[in-house]
Amino acid sequence: MEKVDKLAPLGFGFMRLPLRDADDPTSIDIGKCCELVDIFMDAGFTYFDSARGYHGCKSEWALRKALVERYPRESFTIATKLPAWLAKNAEEARSMFDTSLAECGVDYFDYYLLHNLGESLTPPFEEYGLWEFCAEKKAEGKIKRFGFSIHDNAEELEKVLDAHPEVDFVQLQVNYVDWESDIIQSRKCYEVCLERGLPVVVMEPVKGGTLVKLPDPVADILRTAEPGAPLASWALRFAGSLPGVIAVLSGMNTPEMVAENAAIMRDGVPLAAGEYEVIEAAREALAALPGVPCTDCRYCMKGCPEGVHINTIMQSLNIYDQMGDAYRAQENYNWNTGAGKASACIQCGACESVCPQHIAIVSELERAAELFE
Ligand code: SF4
Ligand code: SF4
Structure with a gap:
């Protein structure tokens, strides 16, 4: 080049x-x-x-x-x-x-x-x-x-x-x-x-x-x-x-x-x-490390009917997966998701259709609900 x-x-x-x-x-x-x-x-x-x-x-x-x-x-x-x-x-x-x-x-x-x-x-x-x-x-x-x-x-x-x-x-x-x-x-x-x-x-x-x-x-x-x-x-x-x-x-x-x-x-x-x-x-x-490729662009959140804090939840998953820090991942989740917790998701799929990183958001949310709630 x-x-x-x-x-x-x-x-x-x-x-x-x-x-x-x-x-x-x-x-x-x-x-x-x-x-x-x-x-x-x-x-x-x-x-x-x-x-x-x-x-x-x-x-x-x-x-x-x-x-x-x-x-x-x-x-x-x-x-x-x-x-x-x-x-x-x-x-x-x-x-x-x-x-x-x-x-x-x-x-x-x-x-x-x-x-x-x-x-x-x-x-x-x-x-x-x-x-x-x-x-x-x-x-x-x-x-x-x-x-x-x-x-x-x-x-x-x-x-x-x-x-x-x-x-x-x-x-x-x-x-x-x-x-x-x-x-x-x-x-x-x-x-x-x-x-x-x-x-x-x-x-x-x-x-x-x-x-x-x-x-x-x-x-x-x-x-x-x-x-x-x-x-x-x-x-x-x-x-x-x-x-x-x-x-x-x-x-x-x-x-x-x-x-x-x-x-x-x-x-x-x-x-x-x-x-x-x-x-x-x-x-x-x-x-070589596991992780969700979320860039925090928040396009997914504009159309979410349930106000799920998707970006924060992906961040918590990455703190958990990549840094191995369960305490900070949970703290981030508790402090920053408010009413928009992963379990509020109704699986309508609107977020996945606009995510530029093509993340399987719904299944990641299911995982987050299990881990953090
Ligand atoms: S699938 Fe869940 S997180 Fe995604 S837009 Fe629908 S309700 Fe929101
Ligand atoms: S649209 Fe995708 S990359 Fe952007 S914040 Fe949502 S999950 Fe992350």
């Missing part, structure tokens, strides 16, 4: 922002958000990534408050996304574009994406005429670069690109754990974009935080190879070393996290050949 001279820039994902109430995703703490944005901008980075649906539809508003109303428009770039699968009809789906402009407080988007395509999620974008609609918005100058995000495999990605070669970029899930995964197919998806000359925005480079909380046997491999380097450095530099990547997104929520990630991507260098071998060893060690 071609080598890059410097790492791709860090992007700020506005989907895991600091909250005033941990149980209310809309209760974004704007004061803290402003602090995070300032650290990010001071480090010289400019790419912000939101979506109509993030944080109970409050993420774009937070972007306006913390960024747009505080910095000149030309000093940053904004990406946001249209989730057709949240709309009941074409009119409602199309109206999301103007709502996003108003919520963000801008009159154009630097990057605009159709949100989360693949298999059953793709048809509404066609049915509602959103490809043509976005082409019109681009011709009007309201979209500078048009693309889509996808969590599906390379075959689905090729289908979308064959039907819509007009896109300017693609947003993909890329990290060193999913690179060779048969389900996520990070490498294959990335190579499809590379072959077509399409720039890539990377999402989930640290796999929802999993790659900075590695179990000791895996973390020790990385720590021994480069003492003192944060675990995030391996994950972010892996994504940032890929040619054609225009931003590596991270959903950050503390000043320390923003400062650390910004320093890694500003001062770090692309991975050397020997470092890929270290990563391969860590990947193999991780694959």
Whole structure:
């Protein structure tokens, strides 16, 4: 693979922002958000990534408050996304574009994406005429670069690109754990974009935080190879070393996290050949451990009729399985699931049909109910 001279820039994902109430995703703490944005901008980075649906539809508003109303428009770039699968009809789906402009407080988007395509999620974008609609918005100058995000495999990605070669970029899930995964197919998806000359925005480079909380046997491999380097450095530099990547997104929520990630991507260098071998060893060690590949994206929870805290439950299972820490797994379960315990599940299957990681959620919930209740 071609080598890059410097790492791709860090992007700020506005989907895991600091909250005033941990149980209310809309209760974004704007004061803290402003602090995070300032650290990010001071480090010289400019790419912000939101979506109509993030944080109970409050993420774009937070972007306006913390960024747009505080910095000149030309000093940053904004990406946001249209989730057709949240709309009941074409009119409602199309109206999301103007709502996003108003919520963000801008009159154009630097990057605009159709949100989360693949298999059953793709048809509404066609049915509602959103490809043509976005082409019109681009011709009007309201979209500078048009693309889509996808969590599906390379075959689905090729289908979308064959039907819509007009896109300017693609947003993909890329990290060193999913690179060779048969389900996520990070490498294959990335190579499809590379072959077509399409720039890539990377999402989930640290796999929802999993790659900075590695179990000791895996973390020790990385720590021994480069003492003192944060675990995030391996994950972010892996994504940032890929040619054609225009931003590596991270959903950050503390000043320390923003400062650390910004320093890694500003001062770090692309991975050397020997470092890929270290990563391969860590990947193999991780694959040898049992675990649920949940990235904490929470798509599953939007449509759950019983309000099951699926992400927290998957987290508890991983603490139990991978760290072998039954006490902390139970504590996490007791404190964070509230009324949304695993036993509340009525097995309707809505969550499984939207999970980008294709997790057998229902059977994992049955296991969790047995273990923790
Ligand atoms: S299968 Fe269970 S957890 Fe999934 S959406 Fe239905 S009730 Fe919720
Ligand atoms: S179970 Fe799937 S959809 Fe739900 S949070 Fe985890 S990865 Fe996301």
